[in-house]
Amino acid sequence: MSKLNQQAIPTLKARRLGIDTHHETVAYMRADCHVCRAEGFSALNRIRINSPENSIIATINVVHGELLEPGEIGLSEASWQRLDVNSGDSLEVSHARPLESFSFVRAKIFGGDFTADRLREVMSDITAGRYSDVHLSSFVTACTSASLNSEEIIALTDAMVGVGDRLQWDYPIVVDKHCVGGLPGNRTTPIVVAIVAAAGLVMPKTSSRAITSPAGTADTMEVLAPVDLTLEQMRNVVDQQGGCIVWGGAVSLSPADDILIRVERALELDSEAQLIASVLSKKIAAGSSHVLIDIPIGPTAKVRDQASAIRLSSSLNLVGEALDIKVQTIFTDGHQPIGYGIGPSLEARDVLNVLQNKKAGSSMLRDRALDLAGAILDMANPQAAGMGRERAKQILESGQAWKKFQAICEAQGGMREPRLAKYTHEVVSGVIGHVEHINNRYLSRLAKLAGAPADKAAGIEMHVRIGKRVETGEPLFTIHAESRGELGYAMEFLAAHPGLMIVEEEQL
């Protein structure tokens, strides 16, 4: 019977390569290095790397040639940050144990159900960076394809809350809102927070960045003020002003959600279950007691008909009830953009125009914001139910909301002005007629191709609404872009998709 020599685990010197692989932890190892040979690593394998302080699982990319010196291990930015080491530090490298929790995903793929315990383990491993992109993609796809039942959605939401920070507030009522998206230019949140906070309620709003849309609320708000606040900073803003609008990821509320969102974005895939878990986990982790969920309905919105909206609403209520958060849904018109702008800066400009009660402000955006703020005021004060909208209107028109918004921006780090894009291209009507149809999905795609949300000033500026009569040569919308390449690509897409906006020619 052979004897096994217990020897020290081999070490390699850390080298920061500066390669941004997003959240995925990647390690680069020389094909000829003694550790690589001894351990028998090959590409796509996963290894464990230990620093004195931390331990990560990373995907191996084998390197041929001179990129690394003998005895070095290259680290991607995500690996570097999670390990928190210095150049030249010694790292221990060993085989990664099999990812046990992925066998639960496999069972789901083959038709089984997730238990609460299993989802907790999966979320815990995802948050710890143990899932590669390939594993994350499989998990996201399985949850969409095999779909999750109510118990699974409740458990997923709870598990997502459990792996992150959780805020506690000393207020009896903490309100929140969310829009399920699918409607470009629907940027009511900053207005609603300003009104509701001005009314004396507490609304610590954490928002997400875009998944598949041209802008998330966090992207838009970032044009006007810093949104990457720490938990401590956020708490200070809320204690001072009663409200904030910050990026949820920066405070590590439901961090698994932020990791999943990157893969969902790459796949352009977001399922109902993930949507519910994503929304409610953020709200519960943020310590909300009451949340209003806006569901726009329209043929090219995310929710296309009343029946789907009712189903989604009932799932949201069920999960809310199970996890002890009061959920109310509101169905709104999702046929066309609400404001004029689509893209962070252009939407920020719309927000300012409404808050400042300017004539240039979009009346649809204003009305929508008042409906939502009113519903929240009613929710928080059932005794005065039905009075909310009138109160919201008075707060907006009196300038109290604008004053509150400025104070919130200052508290978040300082207010700033939206900037316009370098390149624009105006699209005009070729005929005399009426605007018959607007395809919101194409419009979103166009704004994204123009550079939104990564380029803040990129996007679409709408000049017309459905039903508007236009003359030949009258502007329909303007594409804004920060680079020629992106403007050109948006125009190429437009040329290939004339159904983006249909102007019905008048019969003479």
Place this chain on the structure above:
Amino acid sequence: MSKLNQQAIPTLKARRLGIDTHHETVAYMRADCHVCRAEGFSALNRIRINSPENSIIATINVVHGELLEPGEIGLSEASWQRLDVNSGDSLEVSHARPLESFSFVRAKIFGGDFTADRLREVMSDITAGRYSDVHLSSFVTACTSASLNSEEIIALTDAMVGVGDRLQWDYPIVVDKHCVGGLPGNRTTPIVVAIVAAAGLVMPKTSSRAITSPAGTADTMEVLAPVDLTLEQMRNVVDQQGGCIVWGGAVSLSPADDILIRVERALELDSEAQLIASVLSKKIAAGSSHVLIDIPIGPTAKVRDQASAIRLSSSLNLVGEALDIKVQTIFTDGHQPIGYGIGPSLEARDVLNVLQNKKAGSSMLRDRALDLAGAILDMANPQAAGMGRERAKQILESGQAWKKFQAICEAQGGMREPRLAKYTHEVVSGVIGHVEHINNRYLSRLAKLAGAPADKAAGIEMHVRIGKRVETGEPLFTIHAESRGELGYAMEFLAAHPGLMIVEEEQL
């Protein structure tokens, strides 16, 4: 109305970074480079890269720091090989158009069906390297989770044949075999090919490497002779010897399958649909007219019961009929390893012992090989049905099979000897009793953790079978490994999984 300046597409100088990302095409770009800024790229985005000759879609990894010079674009090995350029060549870089065929995958995820046209587009994009690992993972998961109906499996198989090479033979009958796996150490193929070719039939065998097992036939055969043959070389071997055993990937038969297999391996996921499409696409592309499919059944084999085997068999027959290839299935005992070895070199040693009619040869492996060879001889000659096995036995015992096998190895590039591993560890029985149970899945996992199939000599050498009576201290099996790290990791797994082999203690 603004005017758009049509300018030249920006170019960057090609730099080979030597990073092996496997099939995924990755491009590394400086965060501060003018193209990156102008085009607004960020991590996980996909871009199009054009050389004068070729065009690829690649995933962007943004690089901070000094890894790349200004004006350079770094390329992973897969990108470098597909573009086929030289260092410093100018490459055009532009946005990648949306991957249209992935919308078909998305439709499948949401409950739709694939049409034949859609699957052809998906397979064509996969073969062209347009799917990132994230997309591939989603496709593989969707096919498993949403499952494919018969028409989809037929269409998938046909599409996989369509995107690769297809062999034509000038023989009326071309036979082939396949084992659906799940059974470690089941290495009958080299023996069967030798017998069948010695009997005068044509058997151009293309085999796969391991997906989730410790060794594929190609891995094992590679121990004995080169298997990376070109189409032309393979044809020469078959014309000379009537048979060959080569790696299917090297001849680009069903190349999409080889790309999918890497992701299936990372996920340890292979579905029935993908199994059928994988097997039959290879066989059809290889120009086979008759194929025998061995389905081992056992509680820890891939197919666990008779009912599943019958369902799989009927699906295989259905697809075979639709695509004009004669399929016959044979159900075999899948309760325990067939040979003594698990892992490429150890299995190769078993093969040689049987072919050389040595006493040390496994009688189970010998019997299984004769059953299969006999069934193939019967299939090819229905007039003499039932006589096949006797004929196979006579060819093996007379040494004709061994002579034929040597000739095939020589024709493939030269025969070589299996090599033993550097490190071994013998596991002995702690009690007097009978071997009650062997868990094939754990056994496979143990062999993989020891380094198989990447390390040819790594694996498990079995000393007992189910039912064997053992004394205290009698050897049960030996772990073979090429590195201390891997041997240690295998032993750790063994300590945590005592159910791998159960010896029922005798009552005194």
